[in-house]
Structure formats: structure tokens, C-alpha cells
Amino acid sequence: MVGFLSRQRRPRRVGGDGSVRVFCADEQSEVDLEVERWQKLASDVLAAEGVRGAAELSILFVDEATITEMNKVHMGKVGPTDVLAFPIDAVIIDESAGPGRVSRGPDRPDPDADDHPLLLGDVVLCPAVAVRQAPTHAGTTDDEIALLVTHGVLHVLGYDHADDDQRIAMQRRETVLLEEFHWRRPAPSGFRIDHPEDGAVT
Numbered sequence: 001m002v003g004f005l006s007r008q009r010r011p012r013r014v015g016g017d018g019s020v021r022v023f024c025a026d027e028q029s030e031v032d033l034e035v036e037r038w039q040k041l042a043s044d045v046l047a048a049e050g051v052r053g054a055a056e057l058s059i060l061f062v063d064e065a066t067i068t069e070m071n072k073v074h075m076g077k078v079g080p081t082d083v084l085a086f087p088i089d090a091v092i093i094d095e096s097a098g099p100g101r102v103s104r105g106p107d108r109p110d111p112d113a114d115d116h117p118l119l120l121g122d123v124v125l126c127p128a129v130a131v132r133q134a135p136t137h138a139g140t141t142d143d144e145i146a147l148l149v150t151h152g153v154l155h156v157l158g159y160d161h162a163d164d165d166q167r168i169a170m171q172r173r174e175t176v177l178l179e180e181f182h183w184r185r186p187a188p189s190g191f192r193i194d195h196p197e198d199g200a201v202t
Helices: 035-048 064-075 099-104 127-136 141-156 164-183
Strands: 020-026 055-061 083-087 118-125
Touching: 020 035, 035 055, 035 141, 035 164, 055 141, 064 083, 064 118, 064 127, 083 141, 118 141, 127 141, 141 164
Parallel strands: 020 055, 055 118
Antiparallel strands: 083 118
16 A cells, blocks of 8 residues: 655644535446445545545546556556555645645645635545455455545545554554444454555655
């Protein structure tokens, strides 16, 4: 799982007047998806993490060619990955380069402007990669996609796994959220979360 720049200040999680909105787009054809279901999971995770007010998050499901190119351009890595997270307003990046800065662009509104929603960021997920890695990771394709959606949303909100303490905290939070909103019971036996050490760009 790929993270984002790990050096950031405290995340913003409260927008102005309004409600939280999650936008989902399925731009791949390899895997049939219930987009509304993953939109609901992302919304539940945001609410559990204290996001409220006018805030927006986008989730994009893409094919392997697209995520391979994005992985190269934004992370400097070769080959496809499962998920990329691009924080916008929720995490204030201290460095000048990286996905959080690249994704903001010159036309983004001032995040402190009261008349604009809090733009949390974008999560880009590749279902084809999820299908391939599910048997040795989360177990089922369904559980793998649920994990990747949750993982990406938490990255946008400032979670990372650049060191052991961060990794353990993020894995625990993911398990709690999946038990509450995905399985609605304790995690099934055999479910495992494994974040590669090189998952986040520092």
C-alpha cells in the first residue's frame, strides 16, 4: 500500500456550513464494483474520524495502466500499486514536492476560506491489483477493497506507516473501522494487514 508525504502538521477535519460528501467514479472495467457501497464505507470512516461540516473526498477506481503511470509520476515507483492517497486541505504538507502538493494545483481555493468546502483529498484505487493480492493479504476481494478504501481515507486524514509505531496505530484503526462498518463483527480469521516498509514517501 502506498502512502503519501509523511511530514505534515495536524490535519483539518471540520469544514464550514454543510455536510460531508464523497464522490466516487469507476473508470475501469476489469472488476465489477458496487460503487455506492464503497462510497458509504468511506463516508462512515470519515464520520468516525470526526470529519464534519462542508467537506469533500473523491474516490477513483482505475485500471492498472493508469495507476502504474500515477505511481511513477507521483511516487517515483515502477509498476502498479493498489492505492494512492492525495491529501489536499486535510493535511498541510511541509515539503514543496509530492502528491499532496501536486494534486492541489493552482486553481484550488484557499483552504481557510469559509465559503469553500474543506477539500479532504483524493483516493485512487486499482481493483485489478486488489483482486490479485487479496488471497495473500486480506483474504477475499471484497475485504481487500474494503481495506484499501479505509486505508486510503485514513492516509488522506493524516495517518501514515513510515515507522513501526505509526504502522501499528494505523493497522489497529483500520481493523476497528472495518469491524464496525464492513464486517459488523470481529475480523474474520486469516485477515491480515501488511503495509510494506517502503509504502510512504518521506
